[in-house]
Amino acid sequence: MTKKENNVGPKKDTGQVFLVGAGPGDADLLTIRAYQLLLQANVVLFDHLVSKAVMALIPNHIETIFVGKQRSRHTLPQEQINALLVRLAQEGKRVVRLKGGDPFIFGRGGEEIETLAEYGIPFQVVPGVTAASGVAAYSGIPLTHRDYAQSCVFVAGHLKDQSVELDWPMLARPNQTIVVYMGLEGLATICTQLVAHGLPLETPAAVIEQGTLPGQRVLTGTLSTLAAQAVDAQIQSPSLVIVGGVVNLHHKLSWFI
Numbered sequence: 050m051t052k053k054e055n056n057v058g059p060k061k062d063t064g065q066v067f068l069v070g071a072g073p074g075d076a077d078l079l080t081i082r083a084y085q086l087l088l089q090a091n092v093v094l095f096d097h098l099v100s101k102a103v104m105a106l107i108p109n110h111i112e113t114i115f116v117g118k119q120r121s122r123h124t125l126p127q128e129q130i131n132a133l134l135v136r137l138a139q140e141g142k143r144v145v146r147l148k149g150g151d152p153f154i155f156g157r158g159g160e161e162i163e164t165l166a167e168y169g170i171p172f173q174v175v176p177g178v179t180a181a182s183g184v185a186a187y188s189g190i191p192l193t194h195r196d197y198a199q200s201c202v203f204v205a206g207h208l209k210d211q212s213v214e215l216d217w218p219m220l221a222r223p224n225q226t227i228v229v230y231m232g233l234e235g236l237a238t239i240c241t242q243l244v245a246h247g248l249p250l251e252t253p254a255a256v257i258e259q260g261t262l263p264g265q266r267v268l269t270g271t272l273s274t275l276a277a278q279a280v281d282a283q284i285q286s287p288s289l290v291i292v293g294g295v296v297n298l299h300h301k302l303s304w305f306i
């Protein structure tokens with residue numbers, strides 16, 4: 050690999066990398082641009098969140114490379130993914146880096162294109178439907194609603210050293226919807242902390258497994274019940290947690306399955 054500083058921009062035969070959002074699962078939620086790029090790629094690098102339905106749209110002659118990552122099962126470390134993208138582009142390939150949801154929302158998309166920028170590799174970014182909007186739509190839980198929520202925050206709820214580090218006072222505000230990505234493992238802690246910081250125990254909360262996919266499951270409860278319900282129902286990843294008054298609308302507005 051040759052860094053940009055030692056070089057005058059990309060070489061003539063350098064390829065290009067497209068960082069593409071694959072959406073939350075239902076292949077119909079791909080953008081037209083994402084679909085067209087998948088048809089024209091030389092190689093597609095994808096991770097576990099990209100659904101089988103989306104992968105099935107890629108023509109057989111196009112090379113696909115699985116690069117992980119699942120919690121505690123990193124198939125390729127991030128640096129190696131970055132290096133692979135650079136190498137493939139330097140070989141002149143048209144590379145699609147396909148990521149679940151939107152590449153700029155908890156997707157490390159920024160890190161991957163930073164490396165490309167350093168090496169002078171041309172790239173483009175294609176947004177995708179992020180899990181929060183896909184799951185909200187397919188579970189009938191509007192993220193904002195004039196009666197229940199005037200703001201909505203997206204947070205990553207994964208565990209660091211068995212605890213969840215979040216700005217709890219900011220999250221535990223009234224009339225706000227909280228969407229927690231990667232929040233399944235830390236769900237009990239998240240519910241407890243939100244109550245400790247002022248949200249009522251009976252605040253509605255939901256966990257949605259495999260949103261937008263045929264296996265979608267929606268579990269609704271409250272901050273005092275949801276963690277135990279999720280364990281009982283053996284909810285698995287990928288799952289999204291939604292907290293706030295809007296969750297009550299699910300019973301009226303659900304339409305999928």
Ligand code: SAH
Pocket residue numbers: 073074098148149150151152153154155156178179180181184229230231232257258259260261262286287288289290
């Ligand atoms: N870039 C992605 C998010 C990656 S973080 C996006 O914009 O959607 C991975 C987390 O996203 C999962 O742990 C889960 O919380 C959430 N997620 C992604 N797809 C999902 C789905 N189909 N159903 C429920 N949650 C999903």
